[in-house]
Amino acid sequence: KIRINYAALSVVRIIISLCLCTHWSACLWTLFSSFTQPTPQNTWLGASGYCIPNASLSSADLPYDVSYYSQSAPQGKETGWVCMGARSLYAAATYWSAMTITSIGYGDIAATPGNYAEQGIATILMLSGAMVWGQVVATFCAVISSLQANSMAFRETLDTLNDFMAVEQLPKPLQWKLREFFFRTKHLRVAYANTRIIREMSPGLQAETIRLTSHKWLRNVRFLANTDPGFVAQIVLALKPLVFTPDDIVLPEFGELFVIHRGVCLYGGRILQVGAVWGDDMLLENSALRSRNCAKALTYLETNSIDRESVYAIAARFPESYQRIRRFVGFLALHRQIVLLAKLERGMREREGVPKRQRTRAAATFFAAASRSEQTGRRKLEAQETVAALTLGQKVMSVTMLKRLGRTEALSGYYAAAAGQPELFYSGAPSGRGAPSGEG
Structure with a gap:
């Protein structure tokens, strides 16, 4: 429940280890010197001047300032030697220990020549200190590398x-x-690392984390509305980063859903910024019903994208979400087909020279019939939970709506030829009616 910087924690741990090792080495260095020789004379204590002969001796015969020892140091053994206080000895031993561990070298304190026990313990402490210092260097290198x-x-x-x-x-x-x-694009490495972190989470944590981190653009993807959070999480994890340079054109042939992560683009006469999406109609099977608009990058455009096959592959593992997507595709296909046929009808009437007033009345009749047909189609979709919205729209439009306009044959053939799929258009036509001929 506490945020811990493990890099800083590693540094603190190695510093504490270094201090403990220095302390123990200093204690062992002084302890062995005190117990291996009867007097400090042949140890580093005597050789370095930290212990001197008893101050009762004639100061004229000694090269030491005995007044300092007699005032600050306790009386030594009965051997006639006086040593400095514990603080002074500990400071000197720690000084030697730090020089040994850090490999700085020796100066005024070293093992006494001829004292083999002191030289042996110094060798052991040097080897131990070398291993500790190697760990210190390795830890600092690892921390610096991880930070950069x-x-x-x-x-x-x-x-x-x-x-x-x-x-x-x-x-x-x-x-x-x-x-x-x-x-x-160098910051994309951070995005890759974040995705790897989310992939290592449990499905529940993935869904909760993605819901909070991606809610700004998820609400703009229509086919993800009211779907399983686990399905949404898998869709987000399947997104692929794609970067466009200024003036790059994103063609509709990409057939992918794009989400703007950073940058600005122009799409369909509108300026799209961070969080905007386009291409959610890529789920439509019939490419004639998809948007033909191109996107143009106005700045460096960083996007995340996913194709149709990936969406359906993920949806296959979530049956309820799959049914919702297919219903969305059905309604979208029906709506797009109504709009497309309306444009085709208007174009045909304009070419035939129908007056504008008559075209207006025909359009009103057209959209009234289209509205009733769309409602009928929705009821059928909900009742049968079918996903063949394109075929349904074609049947409803060709048989019901266009019959009211008296142009079933010509307009149906015109659209079927434009869509390139006459067999789909007439798959549910009444008996006696087949696909239009090439002339139609």
């Missing part, structure tokens, strides 16, 4: 790019564009 992992990977990518451009001898303007592209 993305930057290091980006620099490696740039080095690879520079080598590639040098080998291929690309022109300078193109090299500038390529470098700018990679600089503009």
